[in-house]
Amino acid sequence: xxxxxxxxGTFDKTYDEIKGQxxxxxxxxxxxxxxxxxxxxxxxxxxxxxxxxxxxDADRDLIVRNCQLCAxxxxxxxxxxxxxxxxxxALARGVSGRTIVLTGAMIPYxxxxxxxxxxxxxxxxxxxxxxxxxxxxxxxxCFTWDRVRKNRESGVFEAV
Amino acid sequence: xxxxxxxxGTFDKTYDEIKGQxxxxxxxxxxxxxxxxxxxxxxxxxxxxxxxxxxxDADRDLIVRNCQLCAxxxxxxxxxxxxxxxxxxALARGVSGRTIVLTGAMIPYxxxxxxxxxxxxxxxxxxxxxxxxxxxxxxxxCFTWDRVRKNRESGVFEAV
Amino acid sequence: xxxxxxxxGTFDKTYDEIKGQxxxxxxxxxxxxxxxxxxxxxxxxxxxxxxxxxxxDADRDLIVRNCQLCAxxxxxxxxxxxxxxxxxxALARGVSGRTIVLTGAMIPYxxxxxxxxxxxxxxxxxxxxxxxxxxxxxxxxCFTWDRVRKNRESGVFEAV
Amino acid sequence: xxxxxxxxGTFDKTYDEIKGQxxxxxxxxxxxxxxxxxxxxxxxxxxxxxxxxxxxDADRDLIVRNCQLCAxxxxxxxxxxxxxxxxxxALARGVSGRTIVLTGAMIPYxxxxxxxxxxxxxxxxxxxxxxxxxxxxxxxxCFTWDRVRKNRESGVFEAV
Numbered sequence: 153x154x155x156x157x158x159x160x161g162t163f164d165k166t167y168d169e170i171k172g173q174x175x176x177x178x179x180x181x182x183x184x185x186x187x188x189x190x191x192x193x194x195x196x197x198x199x200x201x202x203x204x205x206x207x208x209d210a211d212r213d214l215i216v217r218n219c220q221l222c223a224x225x226x227x228x229x230x231x232x233x234x235x236x237x238x239x240x241x242a243l244a245r246g247v248s249g250r251t252i253v254l255t256g257a258m259i260p261y262x263x264x265x266x267x268x269x270x271x272x273x274x275x276x277x278x279x280x281x282x283x284x285x286x287x288x289x290x291x292x293x294c295f296t297w298d299r300v301r302k303n304r305e306s307g308v309f310e311a312v
Numbered sequence: 313x314x315x316x317x318x319x320x321g322t323f324d325k326t327y328d329e330i331k332g333q334x335x336x337x338x339x340x341x342x343x344x345x346x347x348x349x350x351x352x353x354x355x356x357x358x359x360x361x362x363x364x365x366x367x368x369d370a371d372r373d374l375i376v377r378n379c380q381l382c383a384x385x386x387x388x389x390x391x392x393x394x395x396x397x398x399x400x401x402a403l404a405r406g407v408s409g410r411t412i413v414l415t416g417a418m419i420p421y422x423x424x425x426x427x428x429x430x431x432x433x434x435x436x437x438x439x440x441x442x443x444x445x446x447x448x449x450x451x452x453x454c455f456t457w458d459r460v461r462k463n464r465e466s467g468v469f470e471a472v
Numbered sequence: 473x474x475x476x477x478x479x480x481g482t483f484d485k486t487y488d489e490i491k492g493q494x495x496x497x498x499x500x501x502x503x504x505x506x507x508x509x510x511x512x513x514x515x516x517x518x519x520x521x522x523x524x525x526x527x528x529d530a531d532r533d534l535i536v537r538n539c540q541l542c543a544x545x546x547x548x549x550x551x552x553x554x555x556x557x558x559x560x561x562a563l564a565r566g567v568s569g570r571t572i573v574l575t576g577a578m579i580p581y582x583x584x585x586x587x588x589x590x591x592x593x594x595x596x597x598x599x600x601x602x603x604x605x606x607x608x609x610x611x612x613x614c615f616t617w618d619r620v621r622k623n624r625e626s627g628v629f630e631a632v
Numbered sequence: 633x634x635x636x637x638x639x640x641g642t643f644d645k646t647y648d649e650i651k652g653q654x655x656x657x658x659x660x661x662x663x664x665x666x667x668x669x670x671x672x673x674x675x676x677x678x679x680x681x682x683x684x685x686x687x688x689d690a691d692r693d694l695i696v697r698n699c700q701l702c703a704x705x706x707x708x709x710x711x712x713x714x715x716x717x718x719x720x721x722a723l724a725r726g727v728s729g730r731t732i733v734l735t736g737a738m739i740p741y742x743x744x745x746x747x748x749x750x751x752x753x754x755x756x757x758x759x760x761x762x763x764x765x766x767x768x769x770x771x772x773x774c775f776t777w778d779r780v781r782k783n784r785e786s787g788v789f790e791a792v
Contacts (some may be wrong), residue, residue, distance in 0.1 A: 170785070170787050172683070185452075189418055189430075189468070272433065277434040280454070281441050281454075292350035292437065294441075306650075307349075330627050334493070508749075509787075510771055585667060590669075590753035591668070593753030593754035594753035594756065601762060611670055
């Protein structure tokens, strides 16, 4: 059984047609798993639904605590890309003995042209086979938490 | 560097709007990798573009030979789901020392609602971390070639 | 109030993921009207769900009879493109005093890249303003039934 | 020949994946006409690319002047929905002898689930058959400029 924690990020942004703005509603994770015809045994829980630029230390503590306490030893976290590396570092400090893979998207899933489904397939696969540790799965690649940064000009995660 | 061999299958079916039928054109692989914003170093080669129900022993020999001779030790093969298990068995008999992951789709990528992007993200991830062997990555899961069958009623790959 | 009669055609083809073939299920019309946020007052009825190449004289009689008997004087018919002109001719012979617009699609709606939504918006608009008569609305244009043919090589409807 | 003037609005909003915000790039009109397999003879010109809430009197003057001076007597204008009625009123005051249809979208075309293609098919159809005047085509319906308002709570255009 794999635990999926949802924290928001571009992954789950939607378009509010009354306000004409991007917003957060319910997570698209269940719909994405259905579209991918996933038969991986997962349990999805939404911890928060925010832009990762607005994520506070208290929010990160909440994520860490949920990873410490949950029954599953393999965990996927959907997360905004801007501070994904920071949350990964917090998890590396606070959680041990679990395989944790963070992933996200550059384009909202609700847009037809999203990379989200590709990234979800990737994260769910890496989490099943990698040893305990904290990883970031983006762009089809997987990085350990302390060997990656987001290049803010290209939007691409790269090794450091 | 990962090698991707394209053999056709539902993955790459398109709709011929003049004839009103499903058909095969060029592979959608490059477009899918672009959509997924993949930065995995891959080399794509189309070996054939056929429905896997029409795949002959000669076709399978061609796939095996390409896997024997290619420079890369990690290989993804896109393949129709109906005889994917047969090709996996032929590869297990004929190729050693390489990590080979077969994947496919239940719905053509050209349909908006395809599972193809999810499966591609999954296969590309499994192939990077699994030891040498022949595997099938479908529905977010990964099976060794001799422990899987396609349930033809549900369309789901399951362990045997 | 506008009546919409559904007869099948490419418009409503879906992909049967178990059989790997195109097939007909329920009509997508209600979903399309929802997507288009249509507030036109319509009443949808499925008369048949077939490829128009398989449409018989009896099928055409059924369509004509339904147009003769329905309460609404403005009618849209979704129809396969291959014999749309034949059905239009049958309607012109058998129905008078009503504005009837036939439309269809070159690509199934269930494919992301369908022209169906454009054609539906077009047909629903023409039917509200044109005088009594039988018309074909395709490719953004509207033809009277006796001044149009489908060019089978290009797939485009053109004036004759 | 029909003239299409592009002014921006939700229709043409895209998602800037580096900034994580909605933005305007090039218009999607040519791509939408291609998707709809439109064979209507049109000439597309972008006048501005803005949110209609930011449209000034000077912007409206520019639109009016372009409609006065263009060679075509049938004109479609894509426009943000929030102030579409205001621009329609300015056009009614400033332009005569032409059929002008304004349209827009509640969801950006770049989102898979947009109403834009339906509305474009509708506007292009109404403009071909309606007499001279200024109209708004939204939700499959067509209103004269002085008989319509946007209900800001429901997002629906309704008769007044």
